[in-house]
Amino acid sequence: MVNNMFGEYLRQRRLDVGLSRAQLATRANVSVSLIEKIEAGTRTTTLNTLQALFDELDVPPIYRRHILGLVLPSVFGLAPQTESAGPAPGDLADLASLDHPASLYLMPTFTIVAANTAYQRTFPGMRAGKNFVEWMFLDPIARTVMVEWRREAHRLQHGLRMFTSVITPDRSVEEIIERCRLAPEWEELWNSGIPAPYSPEESLRIRDVRSRRVRRMAVRLYTPELPSRPWWLFRLIPEEFTRR
DSSP states (O other): OGGGHHHHHHHHHHHHTTOOHHHHHHHHTOOHHHHHHHHHTSOOOOHHHHHHHHHHTTOOHHHHHHHHHHHOGGGTOSOOOOGGGOOOHHHHHHHHTOSSOEEEEETTTTEEEEEOHHHHHHSTTOOTTOBHHHHHHHOTTHHHHBTTHHHHHHHHHHHHHTSOTTTOTTOHHHHHHHHHTTSTTHHHHHTSOOOOOOOTTOEEEEEOTTTOOEEEEEEEEEOOBTTBOSEEEEEEEEHHHHTO
């Protein structure tokens, strides 16, 4: 393990959820000694144990692969290094071809790389270079667009919290958090525990700021594999299409 990033990440997550090594070991059905060695960087572990640890540390399944790719890069090979160049013309054409709201964004900061017309219409002000967490907490229009704003803001905040300075040494996550602290709800939500995870059947209620119409939209997240890209694809599908 390079610089013991996984051990440091495990320790930070354990502290965030308020567990001692003994408590985590009991819940994950492993020895305290193993937890100590993993955190110290002197012992690796199996995928089954990783799953048990992530389960007990409330790491959402959708983030686990990305976290492992950051802290244990040898597991998945070298990450793509093309984000500075931005999306290729083919990527942008692919995004524009989608009828429903869609965007490409970077993890772990939730920064938009590109967004199609439907996405920018759905989330006013969100375009390439903007950060979705900051939009959610600092732009008043977000509270109109997101009908269940508090629930979704808490989930988004928790997603950001999964990534600390342990695995983002450029301080990008901390800088976003510092700016978002200006929102009156930030500290309250930060100390409100773990939000309920998304269920496969769940949808978002999105309000159109012009017509005021509310639609239920299913969330779809994809990590482009061929060709490999450093961003995720976020899509919203109107519920009426998912029931066909």
